[in-house]
Structures are given as structure tokens and as C-alpha cells.
Amino acid sequence: MGTYAVTGSASGMGAQVAAKLRAAGHTVIGVDLRDAEVLADLSTPAGRDGAAAQVLALCDGRLDGALLGAGVGPLPGADSARRIFAINYLGVVELAQAWRPALAVSGRAKVVVIASNSATTVPVVPGAAIRALLRGDVDRAARVMKWCGPAAPSLAYAASKIAVSRWVRRSAVTAEWAGRGIRLNAIAPGAILTPLLEKQLATPSEARAIRAFPVPVGDFGDPGQLADWMMFMLSDAADFVCGSIVFVDGGSDAYLRANAWPKAVPAWGVPAYLWRFAKHRLAQRAV
Numbered sequence: 488m489g490t491y492a493v494t495g496s497a498s499g500m501g502a503q504v505a506a507k508l509r510a511a512g513h514t515v516i517g518v519d520l521r522d523a524e525v526l527a528d529l530s531t532p533a534g535r536d537g538a539a540a541q542v543l544a545l546c547d548g549r550l551d552g553a554l555l556g557a558g559v560g561p562l563p564g565a566d567s568a569r570r571i572f573a574i575n576y577l578g579v580v581e582l583a584q585a586w587r588p589a590l591a592v593s594g595r596a597k598v599v600v601i602a603s604n605s606a607t608t609v610p611v612v613p614g615a616a617i618r619a620l621l622r623g624d625v626d627r628a629a630r631v632m633k634w635c636g637p638a639a640p641s642l643a644y645a646a647s648k649i650a651v652s653r654w655v656r657r658s659a660v661t662a663e664w665a666g667r668g669i670r671l672n673a674i675a676p677g678a679i680l681t682p683l684l685e686k687q688l689a690t691p692s693e694a695r696a697i698r699a700f701p702v703p704v705g706d707f708g709d710p711g712q713l714a715d716w717m718m719f720m721l722s723d724a725a726d727f728v729c730g731s732i733v734f735v736d737g738g739s740d741a742y743l744r745a746n747a748w749p750k751a752v753p754a755w756g757v758p759a760y761l762w763r764f765a766k767h768r769l770a771q772r773a774v
């Protein structure tokens with residue numbers, strides 16, 4: 488039986504995964520604002536550092552996997568973008584990086600990040616904010632969002648999920664992750680009936696927008712079913728899954744973006760594509 492870190496373990500999808508892991512006999516170190524082994528506010532640098540260190544102390548330096556599920560929706564308010572970025576982006580990336588040596592010890596660890604189908608279904612998300620996040624510059628990303636008017640919270644939420652998805656894809660394939668036996672992937676849920684969504688549905692204007700959003704299979708997703716997908720992604724069945732973003736969204740992404748992907752590399756992208764091949768060969772020779 489293994490030891491797993493689960494952020495956002497007190498509610499919604501994180502709570503369901505934590506319960507399923509425990510039911511399967513694993514040890515779970517939950518991280519959340521309340522009702523968790525490690526109490527931490529991931530919106531602050533001290534909270535993230537403390538959570539990372541406390542989990543490492545509790546797991547004795549070895550983790551078999553992690554679910555990074557703590558997150559917030561498109562919060563209203565003046566400083567909402569900064570808070571969304573701190574929790575949804577830094578709260579994933581900083582903790583995953585801090586836990587990487589402990590994950591490498593197991594030799595076969597699995598990490599699942601909860602992203603969102605907002606990463607592909609929300610239009611005109613500012614690229615400057617995404618690039619700033621990928622550099623770890625939350626201040627710059629938050630300044631960009633000031634130009635987005637009333638759409639800022641939704642765009643900031645989508646930006647946080649695009650950035651975290653790209654971070655997963657970029658990192659998963661590197662020597663530090665894939666090369667150390669760690670499988671790093673993300674799941675991209677659509678609207679799932681958790682307390683986060685229930686809060687949004689309680690506001691009439693947000694409820695109208697959510698219900699108008701196209702979901703080909705109809706209805707909202709079930710958090711228990713999403714947790715089953717994550718359990719699968721945390722299992723040995725995921726040994727050959729690396730840098731994938733698994734959409735479990737009732738078909739919204741396929742409906743809105745059917746032709747966006749899969750797509751061949753365009754002619755202008757071939758030099759960069761060949762460079763990736765060459766880099767891989769060089770790395771193989773260096774071993």
C-alpha cells in the first residue's frame with residue numbers, strides 16, 4: 488500500500504479521491520484549509536511552503552502519488568485574479584516541484600493535476616497572462632487581467648488552467664519527471680456537481696451562463712465518477728500515460744473545438760519539431 492498527498496482533500500473531487508484511496512488501503516496526507524492532515528492556505532507563499540514541507544515530513548521522504556486538486560472557481564472581487572493564480576497555478580506547481588524528489592523514490596509514482604475544460608472552451612484568454620504565469624510571475628499576470636473588465640474572473644480562471652496544463656505537458660516529458668519514473672498528467676473536467684459549482688449556481692447570472700453552456704451529453708458530471716478516473720490515472724494502468732490532459736467533460740470540448748486537435752505540424756513549425764527530435768537524440772547519446 489502506498490502514501491499519497493491530496494490537496495483539496497476536504498471537499499468535492501479531492502475528498503472523493505482521498506476517500507477512495509483510503510478505502511483501497513493507502514495512506515492519504517490531505518492538504519486543505521480545514522479537515523485535513525495538513526492545514527494550509529495555498530494562496531500565500533508561507534502556506535505553500537509549509538504545506539510542501541509538512542507533507543514531506545509526514546511521508547518520511549517517499550510518496551507513491553499525488554492529486555493536486557485544491558482550487559477555486561472564477562471568484563468575484565478586486566484582487567480575484569491574483570488569488571486564482573496563486574491557488575490554481577502556484578498551489579499546483581510549487582507543491583509538485585517540492586514533492587518531486589519524494590515521488591522519485593517510489594520509482595513508479597503517479598501525479599494527477601485537476602485542470603479544467605475551461606482551458607480550451609473559454610475564448611480570448613490573454614496570452615500575456617499565461618506566459619507570465621509560466622514564468623512564475625503572478626504580479627504581472629494579475630496586472631494583465633486588470634484590462635479584462637467584468638470578464639476578468641472567468642478569464643483568469645481559464646488562464647490559470649491553461650498555464651497549469653501547459654506546465655504539466657512541458658514538465659512531464661523531462662528527465663526530472665518521466666526520467667525519474669514519475670508520471671505527470673492532468674484531468675480536464677467539465678461542470679461537475681461539487682460545492683464549487685453549487686456556489687456558482689447559487690448566483691442567478693452565473694447559473695444562467697453555466698446552464699447555457701453546451702454539454703452534448705446533458706447534465707452535470709458526478710464527482711464520484713471523476714474520482715474513479717483519477718484513481719485510474721493514479722494506478723499502474725497509467726505507466727504509459729505521460730503529459731496527457733484527459734477530458735471528462737460531457738463532450739463540450741469536442742463540440743466547441745472539434746477541428747482544433749488532432750492537427751499536423753504546419754510547415755512553419757517543422758524546424759522546431761525537428762529540433763525536438765535532435766535534442767532527444769543528443770540526450771540519448773549523453774546517457
Ligand code: NAI
Nearest residue numbers: 495497498499500520528529530557558603678679681683
Ligand atoms: P471544491 O470547492 O468542492 O473543492 C476544492 C477544495 O480546495 C476545497 O476543499 C477547498 O477548501 C480547497 N481550497 C480552496 N482554496 C484553497 C486554499 N487557498 N488553500 C488550500 N485549499 C484550498 O471544488 P471541486 O469542484 O472539487 O474542485 C477541485 C478542482 O477541480 C479545482 O481545481 C477546480 O478548479 C477544478 N474543477 C472543478 C470543476 C467543477 O465543475 N466543479 C470543473 C473543472 C475543474
